[in-house]
Amino acid sequence: MTTAKEKQPKVSADYNGYDYEEYWREHDRAYEDEADRMAIRKLLPKKMDNFVDIGGGYGRLANEYLKRAKKVTIFDYSKTELAQAKEKYGDKINTKAGDIYQLPFKDNEFDGMMMVRVTHHLKDLEAAMREFYRVLAPGGTFVIEVANKRTLPKMFRYWFKKSDINPFDEKPSNQKDTNMINYHPKYVEKMFDKIGFKIDKVLSVSNFRSTTLKKVFGAKTLIKLEQSAQENLAGVRFAPSIYYRLKK
Numbered sequence: 001m002t003t004a005k006e007k008q009p010k011v012s013a014d015y016n017g018y019d020y021e022e023y024w025r026e027h028d029r030a031y032e033d034e035a036d037r038m039a040i041r042k043l044l045p046k047k048m049d050n051f052v053d054i055g056g057g058y059g060r061l062a063n064e065y066l067k068r069a070k071k072v073t074i075f076d077y078s079k080t081e082l083a084q085a086k087e088k089y090g091d092k093i094n095t096k097a098g099d100i101y102q103l104p105f106k107d108n109e110f111d112g113m114m115m116v117r118v119t120h121h122l123k124d125l126e127a128a129m130r131e132f133y134r135v136l137a138p139g140g141t142f143v144i145e146v147a148n149k150r151t152l153p154k155m156f157r158y159w160f161k162k163s164d165i166n167p168f169d170e171k172p173s174n175q176k177d178t179n180m181i182n183y184h185p186k187y188v189e190k191m192f193d194k195i196g197f198k199i200d201k202v203l204s205v206s207n208f209r210s211t212t213l214k215k216v217f218g219a220k221t222l223i224k225l226e227q228s229a230q231e232n233l234a235g236v237r238f239a240p241s242i243y244y245r246l247k248k
């Protein structure tokens with residue numbers, strides 16, 4: 001019999017039994033991977049006591065925080081992902097399974113938190129943000145990547161009537177084909193403020209995420225361009241990933 005405690009959370013994306021590592025390994029994603037890492041290096045504090053990677057999966061980005069934190073936890077709903085993470089990093093990490101909407105952590109437990117490539121799975125980002133605020137210690141840092149609905153390609157698709165999703169409308173959009181949710185920067189920034197987070201720094205990330213650009217210029221060139229674009233384009237917030245460093 002399943003007890004209330006063991007009840008499976010309602011997740012919009014179930015990565016149990018899915019080889020997410022293969023998605024990164026087998027596909028041409030060196031540029032996107034490096035763009036994420038570049039942003040994380042710029043945003044995460046150099047030293048942290050207790051850090052958690054929320055929806056951290058198999059620990060793709062663990063090398064970016066292992067050296068900076070005394071204690072590291074990878075938190076995820078998927079036991080498949082967490083087992084892969086444990087296999088890779090062993091005693092260097094703790095793993096914890098559970099649902100973002102009911103984090104199994106104490107109030108003010110972490111001084112460092114990160115969540116990358118997860119917002120597009122969250123139907124109730126505000127409820128999740130309240131949980132993140134609860135477990136972050138006062139003065140702590142939360143680096144969050146937000147899937148942006150107001151990108152240039154989405155604007156063109158809308159103007160040329162290829163999509164009926166209006167990227168200028170602040171309400172979150174649900175992409176019917178992929179079931180992924182994208183957020184307008186203004187919508188999330190108002191939400192951060194309402195909850196009590198202070199925005200400390202913003203970066204525009206994966207600015208050149210395009211199969212055509214990758215074919216024409218190659219990942220190496222795009223990575224070089226990405227370095228300065230992350231800071232320089234932060235103001236316009238047109239990239240598919242917007243990174244925020246939030247403080248409590």
Ligand SMILES: C[S@@+](CC[C@H](N)C(=O)[O-])C[C@H]1O[C@@H](n2cnc3c(N)ncnc32)[C@H](O)[C@@H]1O
Nearest residue numbers: 015055056057060076077078099100116117121
């Ligand atoms: C696209 S992967 C990103 C993994 C990692 N952050 C990265 O960038 O490589 C999304 C992860 O979020 C996790 N996830 C999605 N919804 C969740 C929820 N409600 N609670 C806990 N984890 C969740 C999935 O299991 C998956 O591992």
